[in-house]
Amino acid sequence: MPLETRNGPGSSTSQARPDADATTSATNTPIVATGRLIPPDSRRPRWLLAVDRCPLCEQRHTHGAPAGLDTTEVHRLSHCQGGGKPYLVKVAA
Ligand SMILES: [Zn+2]
Numbered sequence: 001m002p003l004e005t006r007n008g009p010g011s012s013t014s015q016a017r018p019d020a021d022a023t024t025s026a027t028n029t030p031i032v033a034t035g036r037l038i039p040p041d042s043r044r045p046r047w048l049l050a051v052d053r054c055p056l057c058e059q060r061h062t063h064g065a066p067a068g069l070d071t072t073e074v075h076r077l078s079h080c081q082g083g084g085k086p087y088l089v090k091v092a093a
Contacts, residue, residue, distance in 0.1 A: 031055055031087035033078070037065055049074070051089055056080050063089065 033055050038048040049065035057080040065071045073090040 031078075031085065033087050033089045034092050035063070035089040036092050037069065037071060038062075039068075047071070049076070049089060049091070051078075054078055054080060054087075056085060056087070057082075 033051045034053075035049045035051045038050055040046055047065040047068040049063045049071060051061045051063070053059075054061050056078055059080065061076075061079040063074075063076045065074070067074075071091050073088055075086060076089050077084040078087050
């Protein structure tokens, strides 16, 4: 009865991918912010879309909202210090 001599530890284990149990919350999910529309006034004839609390930096950002009240959700580039990232701004009902 021949001995199995080639089953040493490690001989058949391929290295598992290191991202197998990485956190699932990071890069694939879109970043969603809540915004509110600011109507034009006498000094500023354009609609604005304000993000009072950026999900990235927790600061406030203001974007243009050319569609005015028709704005429901728009992709914008956040104005975070240190670099903006694309995010989806949903207008609060
Ligand atoms: Zn930000």
